[in-house]
Amino acid sequence: MKPVLMIHAMSEDILRLPLAEYTLTFDDGLYSQWAFIEHLIRVPTDKVFFVSTKFLCTGEQASTFIPSSAAHDKARSGNYEDFMTPAQVQQLINAPGCYVGGHGHAHLKLREFPRLIDRSQAMIQDTVMMLAEFQRMFSYTPTKFCFPYNETLDGLYAAVVRRYGFTDLYGRERIPVETLLHTPSPLSDL
Numbered sequence: 001m002k003p004v005l006m007i008h009a010m011s012e013d014i015l016r017l018p019l020a021e022y023t024l025t026f027d028d029g030l031y032s033q034w035a036f037i038e039h040l041i042r043v044p045t046d047k048v049f050f051v052s053t054k055f056l057c058t059g060e061q062a063s064t065f066i067p068s069s070a071a072h073d074k075a076r077s078g079n080y081e082d083f084m085t086p087a088q089v090q091q092l093i094n095a096p097g098c099y100v101g102g103h104g105h106a107h108l109k110l111r112e113f114p115r116l117i118d119r120s121q122a123m124i125q126d127t128v129m130m131l132a133e134f135q136r137m138f139s140y141t142p143t144k145f146c147f148p149y150n151e152t153l154d155g156l157y158a159a160v161v162r163r164y165g166f167t168d169l170y171g172r173e174r175i176p177v178e179t180l181l182h183t184p185s186p187l188s189d190l
């Protein structure tokens with residue numbers, strides 16, 4: 001098993017790393033990841049793209065790349081230009097060596113729900129919605145899942161998504177690509 005790298009916004013710098021030594025995981029369905037797909041596809045290793053089904057772009061995409069946290073902030077005010085389109089996700093589903101996994105529907109901050117009952121309900125509703133959206137858009141059921149914000153809620157989230165058929169779960173155990181680039185990790189997913 002190769003060590004697993006965690007990548008959010010893609011950049012030229014990342015392409016210069018010895019990427020084939022790692023399993024590559026890409027969080028959040030950012031358009032910058034798609035923008036480098038021609039290079040990434042040639043790296044002889046598994047690539048997993050974790051998509052939040054609510055955060056997909058249906059119009060024009062951005063011409064400059066911003067960090068994931070900023071992309072989420074923009075999307076929450078209605079601008080999804082920093083995310084992939086459903087058509088691009090569909091191509092990733094079909095591409096050799098590439099896998100598309102779930103990353104929640106609405107990329108919820110579950111710790112913001114103070115009561116356990118509300119957290120559990122939100123987690124279940126979000127998981128059901130994500131699976132319904134994967135079916136609606138792609139007729140596809142993912143089996144890999146990455147916890148939004150790498151938040152596992154002490155095992156509770158894993159128990160929920162396993163019940164919904166997810167078998168390969170990813171979180172904080174991954175190596176942030178920033179540690180190889182010697183730049184600070186984005187605050188959003190710490």
Ligand SMILES: [Zn+2]
Nearest residue numbers: 027028148149
């Ligand atoms: Zn995320």
